[in-house]
Amino acid sequence: QQQVKQSPQSLIVQKGGISIINCAYENTAFDYFPWYQQFPGKGPALLIAIRPDVSEKKEGRFTISFNKSAKQFSLHIMDSQPGDSATYFCAAGPDNYGQNFVFGPGTRLSVLP
């Protein structure tokens, strides 16, 4: 079974700080890497995604960094806010239909006011 490893399991950051969550995958056939944000009692919501043809993608305060050779990617949340407190899941999969994404175990982020 292909795995996606995610760290840390939990993260506490002060308001205004940078939150960094790391993921690593095994399957070199994976070529699409979305991140999801989940608030308690809600379904995960797509946050940002990247393909391996770029090393970085930025949307507002959220940035994905991608290292294809190391098979690693990370989510950076700049100027972290208390409203960012949620569980974040990384995922990896092939960018075509018929295959399924593999999800990381999640990181619980708490941003202190």
Added chain:
Amino acid sequence: DGGITQSPKYLFRKEGQNVTLSCEQNLNHDAMYWYRQDPGQGLRLIYYSQIVNDFQKGDIAEGYSVSREKKESFPLTVTSAQKNPTAFYLCASSMRRGGPYEQYFGPGTRLTVT
């Protein structure tokens, strides 16, 4: 509004009873998925369907059954054979042609079996 709806939000059942969770989408997505999430845990795939009248087992299919008679609907039945049915159940859907293929999730159904 386009999206995925799951009903009910909370569901309570007695042990030994089968229960069916509803999932409907109006995103015109071909593929639909069911996941189970336990407290503090990640997502585990139960069943998925790429097309109407066809579905495949995921990683933890035992004790569950599904049907896909319509493109918009993918109900999940939790049978009495599922040993630990209490969990948060998430339905998702994704495109099949044209991409991108990331999955969009519904709001979830929290099932409690006593």
